[in-house]
Amino acid sequence: MGDIRERIRHLGSLDKIITADAAAALFRDGMKVATSGNPLMGYPRATFRALSERIKKEGGIKIDLLCAGPLGSEVEDVLADVGGIRTRIGAIGGEKLRGAINRGEVKFIEGKGGQLPLQVKRGWYGPVDMAVVEAVGLTEEGHIIPSTAVYDSPEWLEAASAVIVEINLNRPLGLEGLHDVCQRGADPIPVVGNPLKRIGVPYFSVDPMKIIGIVVSDLADKPSGEGKPDRMGDEIGLHLVDFFHREVAAGRLREPLPPIELGVGELAGHVMRKIGASDFTNFRFHLPAITDPVLEIVEAGKVEWVSGMALRLTPGAWGRFLKDLERYKKCMVLRPVTICNSPEVIQRFGVIAINGCLEMDIQGQVNSSHVLGAKILTGIAGSYDFSRNGLYSIFVGPSTAKGGKISAIVPMVSHVDHTEHDVDILVTEQGLADLRGLDPREKAETIIRQCAHPDFREMLSDYLERAKKEPGHIPVLMEEAGSFHAKLRQTGSMKK
Amino acid sequence: MGDIRERIRHLGSLDKIITADAAAALFRDGMKVATSGNPLMGYPRATFRALSERIKKEGGIKIDLLCAGPLGSEVEDVLADVGGIRTRIGAIGGEKLRGAINRGEVKFIEGKGGQLPLQVKRGWYGPVDMAVVEAVGLTEEGHIIPSTAVYDSPEWLEAASAVIVEINLNRPLGLEGLHDVCQRGADPIPVVGNPLKRIGVPYFSVDPMKIIGIVVSDLADKPSGEGKPDRMGDEIGLHLVDFFHREVAAGRLREPLPPIELGVGELAGHVMRKIGASDFTNFRFHLPAITDPVLEIVEAGKVEWVSGMALRLTPGAWGRFLKDLERYKKCMVLRPVTICNSPEVIQRFGVIAINGCLEMDIQGQVNSSHVLGAKILTGIAGSYDFSRNGLYSIFVGPSTAKGGKISAIVPMVSHVDHTEHDVDILVTEQGLADLRGLDPREKAETIIRQCAHPDFREMLSDYLERAKKEPGHIPVLMEEAGSFHAKLRQTGSMKK
Secondary structure, three states, X not given: XXXXXXXXXXXXXXXXXXXXXXXXXXXXXXXXXXXXXXXXXXOOHHHHHHHHHHHHHHOOOOEEEEEOOOOOHHHHHHHHHOOOEEEEEEOOOOHHHHHHHHOOOOEEEEOOHHHHHHHHHOOOOOOEEEEEEEEEEEOOOOOEEEOOEOEOHHHHHHHEEEEEEEEEOOOOHHHOOOEOEOOOOOOOOOXXXXXXXXXXXXXXXXXXXXXXXEEEEOOOOOOOOOOOXXXXXXXXXXXXXXXXXXXXXXXXXXXXXXXXXXXXXXXXXXXXXXXXXXXXXXXXXXXXEEEHHHHHHHHOOOXXXXXXXXXXXXXXXXXXXXXXXXXXXXXXXXXXXXHHOOHHHHHHHOOEEEEEOOEEEOOOOEXXXXXXXXXXXXXXXOHHHHXXXXXXXXXXXXXXXXXXXXXXXXXXXXXXXXXXXHOOXXXXXXXXXXXXXXXXXXXXXXXXXXXXXXXXXXXXXHHHHXXXXXXXXXXXXXXXXXXXXXXXXXXXXXXX | OHHHHHHEOOHHHHHHEEOHHHHHOOOOOOOEEEEOOOOOOOOOHHHHHHHHHHHHHHOOOOEEEEEOOOOOHHHHHHHHHOOOEEEEEEOOOOHHHHHHHHOOOOEXXXXXXXXXXXXXXXXXXXXXXXXXXXXXXXXXXXXEEEOOEOEOHHHHHHHEEEEEEEEEOOOOHHHOOOEOEOOOOOOOOOOOOOOOOOOOXXXXXXXXXXXXXXXXXXXXXXXXXXOOOOHHHHHHHHHHHHHHHHHHHOOOOOOOOOOEEEOOOHHHHHHHHHHHOOOOOOEEEEOOEEEHHHHHHHHOOOEEEEEEOEEEOOHHHHHHHHHOHHHHHHHEEEOEHHHHOOHHHHHHHOOEEEEEOOEEEOOOOEEOOEEOOOEEOOOXXXXXXXXXXXXXXXXXXXXXXXXXXXXXXXXXXXXXXXOHHHOOEEEEOOEEEEOOOOXXXXXXXXXXXXXXXXXXXXXHHHHHHHHHOOOOOOOOOOOOOOHHHHHHHHHOOOOO
């Protein structure tokens, strides 16, 4: 327990150490349970695993699970597997949970980007019964030293009536100082000038009386990979690098480039690696999740600073991060989602927002969440805040899916997550469509010409030419706008 | 000219006085011309009228017209009438301009709410050739004292290479001090605490060398009315007042209510009057346009402060405003759209955003701009910023249109201006749908039950019940989602 005394410096809390099974016994049916993390790390594994085991044996418990972003399979899927989730509020990380939601077995309410924790604090979702947070230790005063995620924990810890802290021995105490914790108030967010300058404290403030259990865990991260660079990511990345060069040449951008946000996922990773490998340098990153490619660009010595709300590293990258921890602490800061994703800070930094998507349409609308308008994938999460408030709002994706049978460019997306007003640039492996200053007819022509796959250009142009003959500002044929999707549902392909 | 010397205190500018015809002669074909105002007031009438006359005679001139919001008929329609507008960038106020756009004769590019002037400054729309602003006078240093609109003039005056100032003798010099002018920078917007505390200067800074003409005008406002209270506005207003009472009782709101934003238009006016007549008091208003009902609630002694970017008063209300000018200057401030509509300030104030719309759907999406997805009315303007960033985002509208033939509640809106994430509450004369904390199936049921007109409830429920049988998170039938609109196009009615 020597190590534990180092980690739990608050002596009064030492007798709160309980087993994961004992923590699991503290949950009741119908509880609202809030946590933080992402699909790779930052969430409390042991407590939720034990809760899943308990539900498997006893049944009769369904919780509402809150986290603004997607969580890992070891929370979402282990609970969904035993029918332990009634409602998921935020976003989705686990495949099994996603299946249960799309089968109508579990309710899912998307969080409004970084505003979810604030809405919860206002009582919009009722009282929060339990917050469960991963930590590296407790300060002498009983405050919680965060692990790899700050995220929505500050609000959860304030809103919840009870708290379980899970100390993960795989996260070193040395992480202390990486975090900058504060809550939104009536004053401006004081992130100004140097983004690394701390505006808050390095811990989560919590009433120690609320902590009803401390679980010590040594569950390691599961192996995972973000894939190797591929042609698609390379080509999209090159289109973007070219675009940035043209913007610099036109005097609309200056070097070093403004801070960049890039969403998560395999394609985004490849795109970021390509941008990182370009002749641009002195990168600044302001993004929700700090991913492998971000770390790689830091390692290449090309990064000034990184501001995010959580680490999202594969085990290999996490190992390298730990080896050079002090170096990374000097150029990185983790803040709450309410600060990181705030329109105020995103606009002040002038962030270039680059996010992936499922579908784009010739009106410049983007679907990032629902397949055929119905089945959810993960939710829009941070793209909600970044695309609306970024200096540039850029969406990237392959021009086709399912081996070329599906066109990602359609007459009208089946679900609108980002309106035409929120989209400046669309990029596929085919090319880049710069929609700025174009009217709807010009937008449609540009998107078809630049982004659509050649196999679908004729179909799209045919639709557009006929739509242009109708009166109106936006060229649209309401009766046919969903025809690509209808064909897909009927024949398994959008092709003629 | 005695009066003029009082108004033009900058002696070097006196010899820049020219006739409106001479000002009109300064325009060239293809120019980008930026101005400010709204459909009732604040825009320079004489210069554009003279320009219209010149084009009528000479032809050969088409300009690109920039203003983030809609302008009056005396700018937009007099120019559209003579084919003088190539592109309108921002929003639409004039009926004739709207017709020309929907016939495809004039290009229209919607502005991204309060971000348009910032994007123009960044060069996204190319160089601005001319700014034309209405003023009450010039300071001794040659700065411009605004008239009834601050709006996007600060950015236009900086971006434009030449400036025409139109001094409207119908706007008294006494308006000086109502304005608070500044531009967005890299620091937080210092609107904190008392919103009446000025953060800028009471004038538009401008390089006097850029002023190429000063036009003196005495064109009065045209008669206009915002209509008398009607049943629709009364009922929607009462639903809202009830809702606010319930929120206060539940501890989610406190009195006095947070600052309120209410869009413009007849219905919004009626709704605001009803809220103003409720037992709530000590209102605060933070909204783009200060309208007649706002003035009436101030006159009733129920208002603490009003923060906006332009006055939008009918002649009667303007007369009353002038009579009590010093009183209004003590409780009102006009700021730039980039400040007023900024997510930063809207979120900091915690504004209750109430906006009108054309269509709502059972997913909770809102169409505020395009009839049948194609024909534009005015554009989304300020609702873009306020609904996304408001503490509550509320959309109001009648449940039917065209004498009951059209349901404003449809399976899927024909154009998405506000996504499901941006809409908390929907209100029609039928009732109020509180969508907070509901999943998509519950949202759909609630909207049909609370907001749809009884004539259409069965059709909507029938659609929903069948959609709920399909797999997925959102109940949708892609092939049928546009069926209400298709029926309308085919039969002139959405009814069976």
